[in-house]
Amino acid sequence: MKNISAIIITYNEEKNIKKCLDSLKGVVDEIVVVDSFSKDKTKEICLEYNVAFYQNPFEGYSQQKNYANSLAKNEYILSLDADEALSPELKESILIEKRKGFPRKAYQISRLVFYCGKKIRYTDWYPDVKLRLWKKELGKWEGLLHENVQLKEDVKPMLLKGDLYHYTFHTISQHIAQIDKFTEIGAQAAFLKNKKVNIVMIYIKSEWKFISSFFLRLGFLDGYYGYVICRLSAQATFIKYIKLRELNKVSEAN
Numbered sequence: 103m104k105n106i107s108a109i110i111i112t113y114n115e116e117k118n119i120k121k122c123l124d125s126l127k128g129v130v131d132e133i134v135v136v137d138s139f140s141k142d143k144t145k146e147i148c149l150e151y152n153v154a155f156y157q158n159p160f161e162g163y164s165q166q167k168n169y170a171n172s173l174a175k176n177e178y179i180l181s182l183d184a185d186e187a188l189s190p191e192l193k194e195s196i197l198i199e200k201r202k203g204f205p206r207k208a209y210q211i212s213r214l215v216f217y218c219g220k221k222i223r224y225t226d227w228y229p230d231v232k233l234r235l236w237k238k239e240l241g242k243w244e245g246l247l248h249e250n251v252q253l254k255e256d257v258k259p260m261l262l263k264g265d266l267y268h269y270t271f272h273t274i275s276q277h278i279a280q281i282d283k284f285t286e287i288g289a290q291a292a293f294l295k296n297k298k299v300n301i302v303m304i305y306i307k308s309e310w311k312f313i314s315s316f317f318l319r320l321g322f323l324d325g326y327y328g329y330v331i332c333r334l335s336a337q338a339t340f341i342k343y344i345k346l347r348e349l350n351k352v353s354e355a356n
Contacts, residue, residue, distance in 0.1 A: 104204050105131040106196075107174035107238075108182060111166045113138040115184035116147055118269055123151045125187035125267075129196055130180055136170040144184075164243040171238065178204060180235045181251070185269045186213070192264025196235065199262070206260045208253060209235040214265035217327050218272065225321035225331050226314070233259055234266065246291045247284060274330060281338045289345035298350060304343045312336035 108130040112119060126133060133153040137144060138160035148155050156173060160166055171179055180196070182188075188196070192211065199209065212229035215222045222228055233241070233251045236259075241251045271277040299307075315321050316332035324331070 104178055104200065105176035106178045106180050106200065106235075107132040107134055107176040108180045109167065109170045109174060110135045110182050110184055111138070111163075111170055112136070112140060112144050112148070112184045113160065114140045114142045115144045116140075116142040117272075118185040119144055119147050121187045121267075121269065122182055122184055123148070123153070125189075125193065126180075126182075129188065129193050129200075132175055134170055134173050136166060136173070138166065162246065164245055164249045167243040167249065171241075171243070174238055177238060178235065179238045179241070182234070182266070183268070187267045187269070189214070189265045189267055192262060192266060195262040195264045199260075204237070207237045207240055207255070207257045208233060208251075208259040210259045210261045211235065211264075211266045212261070213268050215268045215270050217270055217277075217331060218274065220324070220327050222324050222328065222331065224323045225316070225319050225328055226335065227331065229265075230268075231261065232266070235262070247287045274334075277330075277334055281334060281341065285338055285342040285345055288342045289349060292342070292346050293349040293353075297346065299343045299347055304340060304347065307343060308336050308340035311339040 106129070108126050110122060110133065112135055123133065133151065134156070135148050135153050136156045136158050137148070139157055145155065154173065158166065158169055167181065199205070210231050211234045212231050215227045215230070236251060236253065240254050240257065242254070243249050244252045271280070312332050312335070315335055316329065321328040321332040
């Protein structure tokens with residue numbers, strides 16, 4: 103039987119980390135937590151569990167996750183965010199593959215978001231399929247925002263049964279605050295790739311984001327919070343591109 107190292111990066115995650123760690127019991131053989139010097143009780147909570155706890159300055163999501171991966175002792179890595187947890191069905195699916203010796207080298211997982219306490223089963227947020235379990239030597243995190251695992255070999259991942267619960271925003275205000283942060287990173291990343299946008303493109307992209315998520319992806323079936331998510335997602339698209347346009351204007355002026 104091949105062993106698994108769970109990898110988690112943290113910063114001020116005292117509200118979420120217990121659910122994450124509890125869900126890993128009986129599934130993984132090692133838990134590695136790399137913390138960015140949290141100011142809350144994240145460290146104390148982690149040390150109550152049998153985890154390998156490290157602290158490292160945060161230089162980016164991909165960099166921090168790759169550093170954490172390098173500390174893993176086992177052949178397979180299961181990567182979770184601190185606000186995520188394995189559903190019972192997903193735990194069983196992972197254990198089945200583990201008992202079989204992992205016939206595949208990489209596995210994908212569907213992520214199910216809890217938004218203000220409500221499960222979001224539609225919109226662009228579900229199923230949010232992510233590569234989260236893979237043979238350590240084959241994968242590396244890349245990207246500034248919405249980082250993804252890039253495999254070194256041409257491997258076709260298998261989609262596991264069950265969901266990865268994502269306990270995202272507890273309040274709408276948290277969502278709005280993250281939009282400002284992430285649109286800044288997204289605009290910078292697009293700017294570095296020399297992307298350009300005009301007013302017409304900004305309008306079309308932001309309006310299409312709402313239409314596709316709310317109507318085509320059935321976001322209206324998630325009720326009030328489905329509408330909020332779709333509207334804020336469209337707003338995030340709008341903000342990212344106006345920030346990009348401002349970066350381009352400043353660059354051209356200089």
